[in-house]
Amino acid sequence: MANTANEKNFFADVCKNFDSAAQFTAHPEGLLTQIKACNSVYRFQFPIRRGNGFEVIDAWRVEHSQHMNPTKGGIRYSDMVNEDEVMALAALMTYKCAIVNVPFGGAKGGICINPKNYTIGELENITRRYTTELIKKNFIGPGIDVPAPDYGTGEREMSWIADTYMTMNPGQLDALGCVTGKPIALHGIRGRKEATGRGVAYAIRECVSVAEDMAKIGLKAGLGDKRVIVQGLGNVGYHSAKFLAEFGATIVGLCEFEGAIYNENGFNIDEVFAHRKLTGSILGFPGAVEFKNSMEGLEQPCDILVPAALENQLTVENIRNIKAKIIAEGANGPTTPEAEEIFTEMRGIIIPDMYCNAGGVTVSYFEWLKNLSHVAFGRMENRYAENSNRNLINTLESLTGKSIPAEHRLMIVKGASELELVNSGLEDTMIHSYHEIRETLLSKAGVKTLRTAAFVGSIDKIAVSYMNLGVWP
Known part of the structure; x- marks a missing residue:
């Protein structure tokens, strides 16, 4: 689908x-130009049979950087997907x-x-054909390019992709x-579905934990007194809200x-x-004030706004009406550069x-x-950890002559499950990365926003990769 004159240039905003x-x-x-550019843009079309006829499907795969x-x-x-959007999201x-x-x-x-307009069988045909086209051009593989779910896709589609790839390899x-x-x-991992939303919640929790930064915008540290509005009740929005409430x-x-x-x-x-x-619909929920225009909901009193739907939701037209002091971007590109400057x-x-929605890729x-x-x-x-911990508890009890209550014993003895290890790794990643970004913000003269600081840090890391690989002199 080609861009119209009225569409936002998402890739230009990223650039x-x-x-x-x-x-x-x-x-x-020259190195900065290389880092910024999309290295490979593959646009293709393929037909699928629908009823007694055929339909031609437009599709893309963009590899932004092979550093x-x-x-x-x-x-x-x-x-609504188009080449500009796919390029921006790849970048x-x-x-x-x-x-x-x-x-x-x-x-x-x-x-x-629009997946809602297709049967499950048609969606499977589309997904498998798309995968086949990627295989033909070497745009997929565990050491080449590894897709994942996004808007409109999930575990089911990833299963079809995996099966198609294994069949052809x-x-x-x-x-x-x-x-x-x-x-x-199919050897997925526990915690993946909720990872992006959980990561958003970790990012917000870490941000509001810094008392010095909160004081500058008139808020207290901590999540305990924070009012949150979430846009989007899909996977990211639902889990962001769920974990923030927890x-x-x-x-x-x-x-x-x-x-x-x-x-x-x-x-x-x-x-x-x-x-819902x-x-x-979310409308009609008991005790709620309703707004038929969903954008009005973003402008209600709150401390934190989490746009977790699509890009370009906060623009110069509505940013001044936003009452939140913190915007946590669960979606990709929900705030335009001009709106961010005003905010x-x-x-x-x-x-x-x-940074905020990096839990999924992590x-x-x-x-x-x-x-x-x-x-x-x-x-x-x-099991080794459980047995070691149990032996330790038994030794302590025999030496002290005191027994540990069963519920406490269970907490100490238990070994970590896959989900617990995944959540631990995600939490550590989001905490470490936030403070890495904040340190850049504080140490680089002229850097005024977390976004600019995040870009500075990522550009530096990518540049080092290019130079270490010998791609750049």
Whole structure:
């Protein structure tokens, strides 16, 4: 689908943010140009049979940077997807992986369809044909390019991709590493589905934990008194809201395409989710103030706004109406550069998408490692750790003559499960990366936002990779 004159140039926005940060680095212009450019853009079409006729499908796969191999990025099914969007998302994946120290280059895929308009059989045919086209051009493989779920796709589609790749590559030992976000039965990893939303919650928790930064925008440290509005009740938005509530925040607003609801006393996210599943809408939820225009929901009183839907939701037209002091970008590119400049002048903090929603690719990395090692995390050491801890407890009890209560004994003795190890690795990644970005913000004269600081850090890391590989003199 070609861009129209009215569409936002998403890739240009990413490049604009890149250029704003590049001036704070000392790398040669040619190297910066190489880092910024999309290395490989594959646009193709293929036919599928529908009824008694055929339909031609537009599709893309973009590999932004091969400074690290394989490249990594999701596949989006949307009738709004276009080449510019796929290029922008691939570029963001490159910078995102660098920020959280995941050794992948950035990539992205897109198929221009609305999945709701197709049967399961048709979607399977589309997915398998798309995968076949990628295989033909060497745009997929555990050491080449590793897709993942994105908007409009999930475990089911990743299963079809994995099966198609294995069928066309018989005997390849690491074939399941060609894609992540797979079901557990196909050697996916526990915690992957909720990883992006959990990562958003960790990012927000870490941001608000810095009392010095919160004081500058008139907030107290901690999540306990924070009111949150979440846009989007899909996978990312739902899990962001769920974990933020578990961490002590109050979810006061939810926005979806059919409208928005608000309640200053807060919502139980699972009850709202169940209501929407039953009725097809978040509207009509008991005790909520309703807005038929979902964008009005973003403008209600809150401390933290989490746009977790699509790009270009916060623009110069509405950013001044946003009452939140913190915007945590669960979606890719929800805030335009012009809107960010205005919001920063309003003494607000934006936690940038390239860091905030990096939980998905972080846990995808863990899944990829699991597929290459052919063993689940914790399988080798879980029982050994339990037995060691049990022996330690028994020794302490015999030496002290005091017994430890059963519930405490269970907590101490228990070995870590795969899910616990995954969540631990994700939490450590998000904490370490946030403070790495914040340190750049504080140490680089002229850097004013977390986004610019994140770009500076990622550009420096990618530049070092190019030079170490001998690609750049």
